Amino acid sequence: MELVTFERDTPLDEMLAVLQRDGGIIIRDLFSADSVNAMHSAISQQAQRTTPGSKSERDFWRVFHGANTIRFTSLGLLSPAYFDMLENDTFSAIADAVLLPQCGAYWVNTGQAMLIGPGEPAQMLHRDCGNWGEVFKPLWPNAPEITLSTMIALEDLDEELGATRVIPGSHLWQDIDRPARPEESVAATMSAGSGLVYSGKVFHGGGANRTSDRWRMAMHLSFVVGWLTPEEANALEYPTELVANLSPRVQALLGFASYDPGAHRSGRLWTRDFDAWKISSPPQRG
Ligand SMILES: O=C(O)CCC(=O)C(=O)O
Ligand SMILES: [Fe+2]
Numbered sequence: 001m002e003l004v005t006f007e008r009d010t011p012l013d014e015m016l017a018v019l020q021r022d023g024g025i026i027i028r029d030l031f032s033a034d035s036v037n038a039m040h041s042a043i044s045q046q047a048q049r050t051t052p053g054s055k056s057e058r059d060f061w062r063v064f065h066g067a068n069t070i071r072f073t074s075l076g077l078l079s080p081a082y083f084d085m086l087e088n089d090t091f092s093a094i095a096d097a098v099l100l101p102q103c104g105a106y107w108v109n110t111g112q113a114m115l116i117g118p119g120e121p122a123q124m125l126h127r128d129c130g131n132w133g134e135v136f137k138p139l140w141p142n143a144p145e146i147t148l149s150t151m152i153a154l155e156d157l158d159e160e161l162g163a164t165r166v167i168p169g170s171h172l173w174q175d176i177d178r179p180a181r182p183e184e185s186v187a188a189t190m191s192a193g194s195g196l197v198y199s200g201k202v203f204h205g206g207g208a209n210r211t212s213d214r215w216r217m218a219m220h221l222s223f224v225v226g227w228l229t230p231e232e233a234n235a236l237e238y239p240t241e242l243v244a245n246l247s248p249r250v251q252a253l254l255g256f257a258s259y260d261p262g263a264h265r266s267g268r269l270w271t272r273d274f275d276a277w278k279i280s281s282p283p284q285r286g
Helices: 012-022 033-048 059-065 081-086 089-102 128-139 248-253
Strands: 024-027 069-072 106-116 147-153 195-199 218-225
Touching: 012 024, 012 089, 012 195, 033 069, 033 081, 033 106, 033 147, 081 106, 081 248, 089 106, 089 147, 089 195, 089 218, 106 147, 106 248, 128 147, 128 218
Parallel strands: none
Antiparallel strands: 024 195, 069 106, 106 218, 147 195, 147 218
16 A cells, blocks of 8 residues: 655645545645755755764664664754745644644644664654653544654655655554554655655654665654643744744744633743733843
């Protein structure tokens, strides 16, 4: 079974129906060539300064991250194209449909370069909602969607280069303990600028890079419901002066707004100024 690839202008309902059925879809040209080129260039440069392998000492994370994989975050410090990608109309519409039934607002979980190096074996298959096991485990198989991700191709990705692998339908498995077998997975082969959009509940993982000399150029972007803590400390990564120039939506996605469970968007920033916090004029201290 292959994952379904859609054109970006496909009606949202069609894409959502297949996302609900398979747990993942590919959207061709999801991101603009300008954004993808800018991120490819910025990430390539940063990769030159980054040592492959996990920054963690723990065995689990060392295996999960891979010894010959380069990962880093804070992508908005490398290129403003990252902030444009956060506002992608199609990914936003899908995230609204998938996550807003469970929350008043969602925010960025992480934006992350994920470059798989030559000879790296396949990553373990996993579910991204595993980051918040307290929520999904007791409720499985009826657990709500709490996170939505996209793997973004910064160049053409095929199986040999380590395209992400997905087990279609595994987000609906009744048995939470059913093991994920690599033979059940399919490669999300896609062209540069395309995005694999996938449920936090579907089994997936980075593919093996079987080339001897090429790095897989891809990045990950995920949102998580506003009542859970993201992996990346977005609000600590970006200085207020930088965020002041971004759109209100991007400011909120990066945590420069309180979580508001209702429809009454207050626009405040946590409790620094309860009524009307203006990012362009932060409150004076002392
Ligand atoms: O690198 C990939 O293709 C997938 C990585 C991934 O799923 C993860 O680290 O959570
Ligand atoms: Fe993952």
